[in-house]
Amino acid sequence: MILQLLGSLAVLALTAAPGRAYERRADERAPRHSDRSTFAEYVELVITGATTTFFAVLVVLLVAGAIDFIGPELLDLGRLFGEPGDYAADEPWRCVACGFAAAVLSFVIADLAARRLHPKPEGEGANSYKPHTIWWESFSECLPEKQSVAISAELSSGLQVVGILRGFTPTESDDRELRLQPVVWKRPGGQATKLPEDQFMILRESQVNFLVSRYVPEVKEGP
Secondary structure, rough: OOHHHHHHHHHHHHHHHHHHHHHHHHHHHHOOOOOHHHHHHHHHHHHHHHHHHHHHHHHHHHHHHHHHOOOHHHOHHHHHHHHHHHHHHHHHHHHHHHHHHHHHHHHHHHHHHHHHHHHOOOOOOOOOOOOOOOHEHHHHHHHHOEEEEEEEEOOOOOOEEEEEEEEOOOOOOOOEEEEEEEEEEEEOOOEEEEOOOOOOOEEEEHHHHEEEEEEEEEOOOOO
């Protein structure tokens, strides 16, 4: 049971990997700024990977059949389809070699399909792929030397928060986070309250109505 489970996971990973290669190449050539959830991206990745793997296996089988027809045997397709377990046990290296060829070919097909279906924009101002988010670009890559990022945010509850950014989720995620310290917060109609220096606040993206940031002289992190 455990071996079957591990084998199924390995097949799933091998099937999904070409889908990831397709996604990366497609975004590199023509970035897609969609509102897909992480789950939807995973489903699309697996479907794309399974499709490219299917065509890769089909090509390998067709080539193997053609070679068997005109020359030395590469794969005995009759035995492979009729008794796959016994044939794999009798000819493991042939099966492994053809499986490896299919895996490599699936990545090639994924790359070529992404290039064909997502032509790269041309001309001035054409999009280019960056494997990170606007948050990363604004809060880290473009952060001037000896500067900090001051955050002012209003939450969906109406709470107003001001603080110095100390950490953030750099990658795409369904609900990214910000860590602020020190923090001053105020409820509508109430008085501003400053948290103790050793406390920090975590904000989730889904909680934020709007957010304003600016670069300020470096503020050293407290205890």
